[in-house]
Amino acid sequence: MKGHIFQLFEIFVKEKHGEMVLDELYNETSIPENVIPFLKPLTYPDEYLLGMISALSSKTGLSVDQIVYDYGKHLVPGLLEMYPQLIKSIHSTSGILKRVEHIHVTEIMKLYPDATPPDIKLKEWDESKQEGVLTYCSPRHLCRLVDGVLDGLADRYKEKITYHQTHCMNKGDKECVYKISIIK
Numbered sequence: 580m581k582g583h584i585f586q587l588f589e590i591f592v593k594e595k596h597g598e599m600v601l602d603e604l605y606n607e608t609s610i611p612e613n614v615i616p617f618l619k620p621l622t623y624p625d626e627y628l629l630g631m632i633s634a635l636s637s638k639t640g641l642s643v644d645q646i647v648y649d650y651g652k653h654l655v656p657g658l659l660e661m662y663p664q665l666i667k668s669i670h671s672t673s674g675i676l677k678r679v680e681h682i683h684v685t686e687i688m689k690l691y692p693d694a695t696p697p698d699i700k701l702k703e704w705d706e707s708k709q710e711g712v713l714t715y716c717s718p719r720h721l722c723r724l725v726d727g728v729l730d731g732l733a734d735r736y737k738e739k740i741t742y743h744q745t746h747c748m749n750k751g752d753k754e755c756v757y758k759i760s761i762i763k
């Protein structure tokens with residue numbers, strides 16, 4: 580995954596669990612020393628991130644799912660700050676969700692041709708009801724990250740979001756499907 584995803588994870592660990600914990604995670608996982616610090620434009624093995632998440636889970640007693648969710652929620656402000664050009668005329672959760680496919684498939688691929696972004700789409704969006712369906716498909720099966728990002732976006736734009744996952748890749752479905760509703 581791209582280096583900035585790792586950078587945002589480092590910031591999350593420092594802010595939520597402390598700088599010492601981050602150093603311990605580096606030491607306890609098999610990330611080569613010369614790789615740190617992670618650099619935004621480079622691509623690193625997913626295993627580095629998953630290794631640090633698993634080590635953080637053992638250390639804190641929090642489940643991996645909980646950590647992935649917390650990380651997703653925490654990363655939203657940092658992610659939006661890193662890519663101001665992609666969100667400059669967007670001021671709402673639905674605004675981001677309407678652009679999420681374009682951002683991943685077109686903009687991110689333009690910036691980093693070696694990226695392997697997830698396939699996320701907002702479908703059947705009803706503007707008057709503020710309701711729609713979000714689908715997520717990725718070999719990484721990180722739907723807990725999607726949950727966190729959805730809640731992080733609603734916090735960022737001072738909205739309320741409810742979502743209900745009807746299908747899940749972790750349960751054998753071909754994609755994750757969410758019914759989403761936003762209250763402004």
Ligand code: HEM
Nearest residue numbers: 580581662679682687694695696697717719721724725728
């Ligand atoms: C300005 C908005 C966004 C930007 C700039 C952005 C950018 C990125 C980038 C660069 C990656 C890494 C891809 C790679 O390393 O190959 C990524 C991964 C990911 N993004 Fe986004 N993203 C945005 C919004 C969202 C939203 C709204 C969601 C969920 C609703 C989301 C869910 C994910 C997930 C789950 C991954 C992990 C990779 C995977 O599951 O395969 N992103 N994003």
